[in-house]
Amino acid sequence: MATAIAPSLLDHATHAARWIAEYRARTARGDVLSDDPAWSIMFEELAAVAGDDLGLARDRVQRHAEDIGTGFRIIGESEERPWPLSPIPLMIPAEEWRTIAAGIVQRADLLESIIADLYGDATLVARGLIPAALVGGSPFFLRPMAGLVPPGGHHLQFIAVDLGRGPDGEWRVLADHLRSPAGAGYALENRLAIARTLGGLQARLNVQRHAAFFAAFRDGLAAACRRVEPRIGLLTPGRYSASYAEQAHLARYLGFLLVEGADLAALEDKLYVRTIGGLKRIDALWHRVDPRLLDPLAFDSHSQIGVAGLIDAAAAGNVVIANVPGAGVLESAAFGAFLPRICVRETGEDLILPNIATWWCGQDQACASVIADFDHLLIGPAFGVAPLGLPDGIALPGVDITGPARAALLDDMTRRPQDYVGQEIVRLSTMPVVTDTGLAARPFTLRVFAARGSDGAWTVLPGGFARIAEHPDPRASVMGEGCWSADVVVHGGEHVAPMSLLPPADTVHVRRNPGTLPSRVADNFFWLGRYLERGEALLGVIRVMLGNSIDADAGAALASETVGGLVGLVVNAGGAPHPPSLRRADLSAFARTAMEDGERHSVRAINRLARGIGQGSRDRLAADFVRLLDAPYPVKGVMLERAGSLQRRYAALSGLSAEHMGRTAAWRFHDLGRRLERAQTVTRAVRAFGMAQASLDDLSTLLDLADSQISYRQRYLTGIARVPVVDLVALDPGNPRSLAFQICRICEHLAALPVLEDDGMEEPQQAQGSVLTAIVSTATAATLDADVLGDVERRLFQLSEAVARRYFLQGAEPLRAGGMVLA
Structure with missing residues (x-):
């Protein structure tokens, strides 16, 4: 009789089956984990990484995320936090994803047509499909944009949509992000970290890739520009932005120039970036700045991070802005009350991805309904800004608002009903996450991204990223920003060909110029x-x-x-x-x-x-x-x-x-800074310890400070003497720690950096370098004294100032400086 062999504890499929069975036994109905074999395959890949300890998988994927450099900042904090990534991706079959993608494309087209109408003929308002107060009362409706036809003809180039999956499996729209949609970089970074952790998932499940989406977005922006080879910038508020790490990663991946408002200047209805070689043309700008701060001449005059004249350049058709300022008017929660009807009236179709039911209190009947059903609705601000009755600006379940806060809210709703909306309370589906005690079910939302390609049609990123709540409460209204993120894997039976964002090697024009x-x-x-x-x-x-x-x-x-x-x-x-x-x-x-x-x-x-x-x-x-x-x-x-x-x-x-x-201009400035600082340091050290009255302790200390003890002792066997010490530390061009060596390197860098004129004459910073070279090359250690060293130190300071005046930002001065190159 054959002996039955127990499954090995090291068998990946055994671990996966046990995890799934235990999870299902304690999970309520409506969880996303299903009988789809893809989930078993994914857990088998996790077992291959972590054995029987899911905590190891969580630690490993977090290390990969940190290695990639993924991070975020809470507003008000100076330090970045590591991006929290779950090792368990959200698994979505390709058939289900096709419906989601179709709904996103339909919604993007609808939003584009509404924005074009609101800033154009405003027929939707005239026909009563949109109340005029809903538009004029929004702080995100930017009147200077009325009548402006954007370059390329589109107001929207890139959008994000938050979706919630109900326990019955239906996906619904929770929010639209049109002003400066964030998160695509996190989706990309999540995919990179998961791919490094679960290396076999791609081949086993035919996971749809991200590269095609980003390539289409880049090509779409380029196609809207007037020049054949446009220069595209990603405008960031700066390193204190909450998602600066994501913005930097996207700029590097897409090949965009990461710029801040101070880098840019509008001149004669064109946009330029201020570079070390002069003004260089910017043809398109993907911004992550509040649109109201983009141009102090057109919008908020107090803005310190915008570009004066940017909107004039866009109106002249010389710069594409993605997305066009003013698109945020449709982000207002109140618009959710009117989108379904507009969709049917304008397209003859229902929304494929329905909104959550919304009532805008600016209409008498809707306001009465909200107040009557107060305890069963979510009460929130209509326009994204905090009204008096909701001082934190956060939507809250009516039943949770009690006592004086409830009275104050109802009183303000009576006085300014247009500031509020009522929405149904959505219950979310759950997905598995790894906690300290094992697998647990947590509610989640999904952020999906869409971008225009070179043909103007929308393409949808296959996956996006999921945000997972810290607690098991399935109400979307109490989820907040989430505690974890997760990759979203769209999988199917069709083979997915490998693709890179890089073009084929034989189509790339080789160049050794590293760029702007x-x-x-x-x-x-x-x-x-x-x-x-x-x-x-x-x-x-x-x-x-x-x-x-x-x-x-x-x-x-x-x-x-x-x-x-x-x-x-x-x-x-x-x-x-x-x-x-x-x-x-x-x-x-x-x-x-x-x-x-x-x-x-x-x-x-x-x-x-x-x-x-x-x-x-x-x-x-x-x-x-x-x-x-x-x-x-x-x-x-x-x-x-x-x-x-x-x-x-x-x-x-x-x-x-x-x-x-790489020996680029960026490296030259980095090394130039090092050499200038080291030259000043050596000069001060020689003045302190290398003058005529120097003791043996002084001279030995000078050699220590210049990291030249070994070099001296190899060269001189008779002991320490002042003249050879000073010569080695100050005047020997072969000693990489000497003053002479630093000045030689400084002059090499200055000669290699761009100049504004082609007349062969030295610019001020180069002339300063030449004088320093002459002083040091003609000096002798025996006669080098404090006066000469003091003169060298002063000239080093003047050289630093000359470099700053020539190459660095000096307010508006570079706009008018003679010889500035316009390209």
Whole structure:
């Protein structure tokens, strides 16, 4: 008789079947997990990654998300948070997705026709299909846009729609996002992280890919432009935007230029980006800025992040804005009360994806119905702004509004009913997520994206991303922003061909020009180099002080005069106030202040400045570089250990910039900043420790500060002497830490950067470099004195100022500067 063999605990299918069975046993009806074999395959892939521990899968996918650089910021917080990604994607069959996609396309066409009418002939208002007060009373209706025909003829290029799935499986629209739709980058990043975690899912389930959607969107924007090879920018509010990490990722993926309002200028009804090579034409702008802030001349005159004259350039047909300002008027919840009727009247069809039932209280009968059914409805603001009765601006179930808050709301609804809507309370379907106790059912919503292709037709991103609630309450109204996100996998029986956003290799025109460098970015890279070098130099002084003066185990202490010189370097750099004495306890406190005091120009403060620049340059810095900048400040161990940890971090950043950054203009500005800062540091060190009266301790300290001890001892076997030390540290062009070497590199960078004239004459910054070269190349170590070094330091400062005037943003000055290139 054959012996039955128990399924192995290591069998992936066994784990998957057990997880599914246990989950279904405790999940209410209406969960999205079904008998579709795709769910079993997905859980088998999870078991292949995590064995019997789903927590391992959760940790792994989170690590992948962090490696990609996915993050977000809560408004009011300065630090980014990691993007919370569930290892379990939402699985949707291709047949079901086709209905969703058709509904999104139908809705996008309907919204486009309504916007065009509202800013055109306004026939929908004249015919009574839309109340005039609903349009004129919306803060998102922008009157300056009336009558403007956008380039390409379309107001909408990219939209997002939030969907909810009911327990019966029906999908319904919860909200439209038309002003500056966010989230497509997160959908892309979610897919990248899940693909790295569940590598076999694509082949086993024929998962539909994202690249075709983004390619169509990019081609659609380009097709609406007048020039054959347009330059497209992604306008961001800046690194403190809640979704800046997503915006940077999208710009890099799509090949768009990530710009801020200060980078742009409108001139003669055309839009330009201010670059190190002059003004360069921008043909299309995909913005993530509140449209009311886009142009202070057309809308909000107090805007500091917009571009004066942008709307004039759009009206002249010279720049495509996606989406056209004013589209947000249809985001108002109140429009949900009228869209179904408009759809039937204008197209003869019902909405494929129905709205949640909505009543606008600006109509007497609808308002009476809302008040009569108050406890069974969701009460919310009509226009997205907080009315008096809902001071937080958040829609709430009527039954949860009690006491004085209820009385105040009903009173305000009587006085200003047009500010409110009533909506049905939607119950959401649930999906599985991994919690600390295993699989749990949580309600979710789905954000779907649509974009115009080159032919003007809509294409829908196959999947989008899901937001999952933290709690099991299935009411959409109490879900909030969600606690997790999830990839959305559209799968089917048809093979999905691999596709990349990159065009075929044989169709790409080879070029070695890395592209446009905005002046702001050049400024950032320049100061990133300076801050890193400045932090390393200050840390070097502190380490010499700690290792030779304070640490009793390190050998004989330095002479007090030499210690005083080190203290002077720190004080002059703003790292710490002068200590009361040079005793060990006072020096220890002094060094701790110079390393960690957040109120001074300490190592920690300099690191924070460099980190801020890194966070604002995600689209141009490698992930490893950003990760090192974001690494927490070391707090364990004694000061010397923490200093050593920081020194290794600085060395790693220096190595990455030297060996992994392409020799582009951005790298040149980064290295130029490093060289200028190091030249100033060396100049000050030589003045402090290399003059005629220098002691052996002074000279040894100078070699330490210049990282030249080994080089000196290999070259000179007779001991330390002032003239050869000064020559090695200040004048030897072969020593990568010397003053001469820095000035040589500075002049090389200045010669390679663009100039405004072709007359062969030096620009001011180049002339300053030539003077410095002459001073250092003709100097001798024996005669180099404090006056010459002081002159070199002043000229280095003047050179820095000349670089800033020539290449960085200086208000509106670059618009009128002679010789600025327009291209």
